[in-house]
Amino acid sequence: MATIADVAKEAGLSRATVSRVINNYQYVSDEKRFLVQEAMKALNYFPNSSAQKLRSQRTQTIGVLIPVLTNPFFAYLLEGIDRIATDNAYQLLVCQTKYDQQKEIHFLNYLKSKQVDGIILTSIENNWETIAAYTTYGPIVLCNEYSEQTLVPMVRLNQLEGSYLGTCHLIRQGHRKIAYCRGGYMSQLTKDRHAGYKKALTEFGIPYNNDFIFKNVYDLEDGKKVLRDSLAMENPPTAFFAGSDQVATGIVKEAMKQGKSVPGDIAVIGFDDQPIASVVEPALTTIKQPAEEIGYKAMEVMIKSIESELEPNDMDIHLPLQLIVRHST
Amino acid sequence: MATIADVAKEAGLSRATVSRVINNYQYVSDEKRFLVQEAMKALNYFPNSSAQKLRSQRTQTIGVLIPVLTNPFFAYLLEGIDRIATDNAYQLLVCQTKYDQQKEIHFLNYLKSKQVDGIILTSIENNWETIAAYTTYGPIVLCNEYSEQTLVPMVRLNQLEGSYLGTCHLIRQGHRKIAYCRGGYMSQLTKDRHAGYKKALTEFGIPYNNDFIFKNVYDLEDGKKVLRDSLAMENPPTAFFAGSDQVATGIVKEAMKQGKSVPGDIAVIGFDDQPIASVVEPALTTIKQPAEEIGYKAMEVMIKSIESELEPNDMDIHLPLQLIVRHST
């Protein structure tokens, strides 16, 4: 593969001038510019990107840490991030953490090795102090998941309001025994959702029942298990608030299989509004999260961060959540 | 950020020795190795990855070209690729082509700029000669999509057999008016599927009807439209063979909405066996494609390619397809 020196020789000019043409610097005469371009074509030249990165100290690459690619919510989030990245000539290094602390640290170190210009976190596995330490090495943007601090920009939804809305909806449908399904680790997002659920119960004077909290629930199969477990209870819940549409779908499918009617016997409400939510029968009532939009904003803020154009109100961007009522409630 | 020179100074040794410790070269005395490690810790040193890549001419990065991230089939494919990549200390540069020729070329050029060590193609947008020209610059592996050549390794399924199996199944259920939905561009994969469909018809003496071929059909909404269009036909098909579970789901949902019974009035068969296939009611009969396994194999072959350990039978790996009969037929 030809190098910049080869091109310079071919064009009868210096490496500096070739470099100027590559980076279209304004003060190059049309004549020389043409010579360089011809030489580049003749030699089929492409600049070595590692050399460019090393010298310029810019990688035009953003690391995106996501738990799992196959979760549609994150796929859409990534789609949003990618859209803005592509428009601005940035590349994405997609890093799956699989909800693992070590992996998260490993990927954060890409900032230290200058492999990426910045990192977008869509989930948080380590405690905040650990992560905060990395802000010295490059911009970090939080999206979807968040933390109670103001050190790095965040793009988020009001999760408390989301679960509050959903729970109120269930209560207004007459339910008083409402189960709530969540993941394992109590992240800020999880805490807020939990708080919204509790707030609704409290407002309507419904006692909080710890037996109605299902933990470590992530996917469709987990949802099915939740429903089966609940039926084995002495005093089972009549409504379920799931942490994702996958889980909600699992609950609905299993309920139907067990001969229960939805929403007659059991009401279910999901989170996300993924395509699956309108496919399952009955279609899911759900809290819509604008995944792609979160991605757009996060990447926009990241670019501003890199170009030091961050404004105060970029630090905490809120996007609206929306209750979508279908037929599962 | 500290450099290798700082570490060398701190440890009272040369840069070469530090480098040897980083790359754990065997001939370094325990004493010096320890000194270097201490110095690295003390300075919180991480090697600059661009410098490493430039000097070693290895990026440990593979470019993966996929049409769209939000299509679950490709998400699972990517998941498979990522699994093997992670296990072998490779990173993935995920590149969405959005079925665009220019973008595909753009990403292939990463090979020329030595930004990636190799490229995995999961779809093909340009003609084969164009792509073949890039094999000079680094290994290319074809996965899922393929071409009738033997220049680069391929990991694929017998698509002809897949659609043949599916069509035969529909015929055996008594259908003779069978529609077939496909995308726009006639790739080899699309051609083979089409051939399998035709082959089944021919074997059972059913005439091929061009009106039953629906083109440019990709997602759920397209599927719904197909069903509506078909109902407007004078002599509508009684069965549909869809190119993906998304499309099949759209057909099923719309059929139910239009008051048709599935599979009573209309039978539908999908492709992929995505999660959605078992969620929709009635659950889809489909041709299961082992997406993750394709990803595993593709990345394994890529690594072999890079390490020049490719064997003749790695050049064309076939994985089995499977007809899964559920309730939509």
Added chain:
DNA sequence: CGTTTTCATGAAATCGATTTCAGAAAACAG
């Protein structure tokens, strides 16, 4: 017309690592 800007180019330094080469010290063999 002399002086200051602006434009255009090249030589050389630089980014931060790895690798080659050469030589010293230690281990081993005869």
Added chain:
DNA sequence: CTGTTTTCTGAAATCGATTTCATGAAAACG
């Protein structure tokens, strides 16, 4: 005890670009 091989280390070259600095020519200015 000498000669050979193996182990260990450092100086310097190298990977392939960009950037700084210097310089001369051309244009603009008063």
